[in-house]
Amino acid sequence: MRPITRLHSRTAVLPDENIDTDRIIPARFLTTTERAGLGKLCFNDWRYQTDGSDNPAFPLNQPQAKGCAILVAGRNFGCGSSREHAPWALLDYGIQAVLCSEIADIFRNNALKNGLLAIVLDDAEHRWLLDHPGIELSIDVREQVIALPDGGHIRFQLEPFARHCLLNGVDQLGYLQQHQDAITAYEQRMEKAA
Amino acid sequence: MAKTLFEKIWDAHVVAPESTDTPAVLYVDLHLVHEVTSPQAFSELRERGLKLRRPDRMLATLDHSTPTLPAGADGERPYANAEAKAQVAQLETNCREFGVELHGWDSNDRGIVHVIGPELGATQPGMTIVCGDSHTSTHGAFGALSFGIGTTEVGHVMATQCLLQRKPKTLAIHVDGKLPAGVGAKDLILHIIGEIGVDGGTGYVIEYRGEAIAQMSMEERMTVCNMSIEAGARAGLIAPDDTTFAWLKGRPRAPQGAAWDAAVARWTSLRTDDGAAYDREVHIDATKVRPTVTYGTHPGMAIAMDKPVPAARNAQEKRALDYMKSEPGKPMQGTPVDVVFVGSCTNSRLSDLREAAHVLRGRRVAEGVRMLVVPGSEAVRRDAENEGLHHVFTSAGAEWRVPGCSMCIAMNGDLAQPGQLVVSTSNRNFEGRQGKGARTVLASPATAAASAVAGRIADPREYMTEVAA
Numbered sequence: 058m059r060p061i062t063r064l065h066s067r068t069a070v071l072p073d074e075n076i077d078t079d080r081i082i083p084a085r086f087l088t089t090t091e092r093a094g095l096g097k098l099c100f101n102d103w104r105y106q107t108d109g110s111d112n113p114a115f116p117l118n119q120p121q122a123k124g125c126a127i128l129v130a131g132r133n134f135g136c137g138s139s140r141e142h143a144p145w146a147l148l149d150y151g152i153q154a155v156l157c158s159e160i161a162d163i164f165r166n167n168a169l170k171n172g173l174l175a176i177v178l179d180d181a182e183h184r185w186l187l188d189h190p191g192i193e194l195s196i197d198v199r200e201q202v203i204a205l206p207d208g209g210h211i212r213f214q215l216e217p218f219a220r221h222c223l224l225n226g227v228d229q230l231g232y233l234q235q236h237q238d239a240i241t242a243y244e245q246r247m248e249k250a251a
Numbered sequence: 252m253a254k255t256l257f258e259k260i261w262d263a264h265v266v267a268p269e270s271t272d273t274p275a276v277l278y279v280d281l282h283l284v285h286e287v288t289s290p291q292a293f294s295e296l297r298e299r300g301l302k303l304r305r306p307d308r309m310l311a312t313l314d315h316s317t318p319t320l321p322a323g324a325d326g327e328r329p330y331a332n333a334e335a336k337a338q339v340a341q342l343e344t345n346c347r348e349f350g351v352e353l354h355g356w357d358s359n360d361r362g363i364v365h366v367i368g369p370e371l372g373a374t375q376p377g378m379t380i381v382c383g384d385s386h387t388s389t390h391g392a393f394g395a396l397s398f399g400i401g402t403t404e405v406g407h408v409m410a411t412q413c414l415l416q417r418k419p420k421t422l423a424i425h426v427d428g429k430l431p432a433g434v435g436a437k438d439l440i441l442h443i444i445g446e447i448g449v450d451g452g453t454g455y456v457i458e459y460r461g462e463a464i465a466q467m468s469m470e471e472r473m474t475v476c477n478m479s480i481e482a483g484a485r486a487g488l489i490a491p492d493d494t495t496f497a498w499l500k501g502r503p504r505a506p507q508g509a510a511w512d513a514a515v516a517r518w519t520s521l522r523t524d525d526g527a528a529y530d531r532e533v534h535i536d537a538t539k540v541r542p543t544v545t546y547g548t549h550p551g552m553a554i555a556m557d558k559p560v561p562a563a564r565n566a567q568e569k570r571a572l573d574y575m576k577s578e579p580g581k582p583m584q585g586t587p588v589d590v591v592f593v594g595s596c597t598n599s600r601l602s603d604l605r606e607a608a609h610v611l612r613g614r615r616v617a618e619g620v621r622m623l624v625v626p627g628s629e630a631v632r633r634d635a636e637n638e639g640l641h642h643v644f645t646s647a648g649a650e651w652r653v654p655g656c657s658m659c660i661a662m663n664g665d666l667a668q669p670g671q672l673v674v675s676t677s678n679r680n681f682e683g684r685q686g687k688g689a690r691t692v693l694a695s696p697a698t699a700a701a702s703a704v705a706g707r708i709a710d711p712r713e714y715m716t717e718v719a720a
Binding site: 230 | 266267271272273274276278287288290291294295299304315316331332334335337338341383384385399400401402403404406407410411412413415417449450453454483485549551565566567570660661662666679681682683684687
């Protein structure tokens, strides 16, 4: 994973609450054995009309939402299945951060492991961002602060290890492998006890 | 110090404790694998030149992408598409190459991953169990800490048998009193999610306790724990007891002989100590639960079928009611039905099929209604056929299929058409979950069967008396 220290972009807003992983990427597309190329399927059944053309009612199809890398979504984003295809699809689509007052556990885990900034905000700040689509934000991962265009700031907190991995591009599997001796000792202890 | 059941299991699996800066390294006893969320993890291992640390702690099966119609005369299975077929072939190759036990097409034990783990006795109290599947919470019914993980983490477990985890909080759900006659585990869990909300369990491991839970069979407990994730909780737990031990005894992977006695002695201590504190506690009155269904597009939008659908409180709820064509002020009972699905890791075990068959015996699926019954595993299929349940279903006009996830996730070609209303014993009523534009109403097997007969959402208690076959 490449290190991520900052992200600067305008916001796109999907105000719906409980946007589940089936809406992010419908299950019928999970027959792939690859990680790549899922962006064209992101929000598929919401984004396209039956004839395959863009659905004008889908907020991210609005001209002002094009190119936005920060998504402000309604509460409990990413609920439902454990499919990592959801953050893979969002990243490939161009979304690099999701800001929300609550993010489903498994999705948040999966997102952070792929360098998709899943950031939980206070209700009031979340509400304000939902009400102000298209503003320029600058996310500073090191300082855990979001700079607003008027000079104001929103503070947030990432789980310290996730933040460390984002900032330094840490390979978490590599980190786990450093514990091989402790794992072996644990296994030996358990076998003795059984 | 007094500990909760969760804390006992967690503490026993810590390889390296968590600190402010780093999560715990947690050991995984059993890793369940299926074709959808594993291929990219196997690829990652290949790219890094890594082996599986403990292939003996893995168990794989085919369930999500698999057709539920049998192979044709030419031996070809009717896959939904070439990609689905290739995905299944990929898992077969991966398991062969990496040395993983696969319960594939030629196995007598193939089935939905969360059905076969317990059936084989691979799921045991006190274990940590993971799978690239959110309904791994099912195994919590045995007092095993079990949760869904993403594909990156699937790779972590493959290579190290461990996960990096922050300790979650604990939520006790006390289910006080007894469930009324004709009301079951599915009604209870839908009622609970309706009460605490679709995100009411986020950040928590739930422990279900109380009289109604203690009285439940293992199958019913699995139904309850299965849907913990639908309240946002990654795991649900029930303390193991004599019901658990009786269910597990003699299963292929369960301990035998003296090892069994030692295991039971160990498992008996797996309960929350008196005086142990939970982070949060909720009480549910079991005596108030009625046959319950969903009316919206997430499992938290659940209500007793005879109660009026509440008015939308915001734009999202309005959208959900519009999508479902649910009318505020009107009960769900009586809503016309197009498709009925009995199956999924929530409700595809033998007891579920018996419950549906009890209602259907001597009755017919209503004109114009399509009903699919999909057993959870080959073992369930065999047992059901030995009891003649398949004849009950086919005589009533339902389709009797080959085991798999089928219309729960609708990625194998089993799906509903746009606008169709499906009464489903599965676990998710998200928009499009059972096919683009399909409208899902979650319900118990009894409610599903009663609704198939009535052609409308119906109270199963009105169909509990058997009619002559």
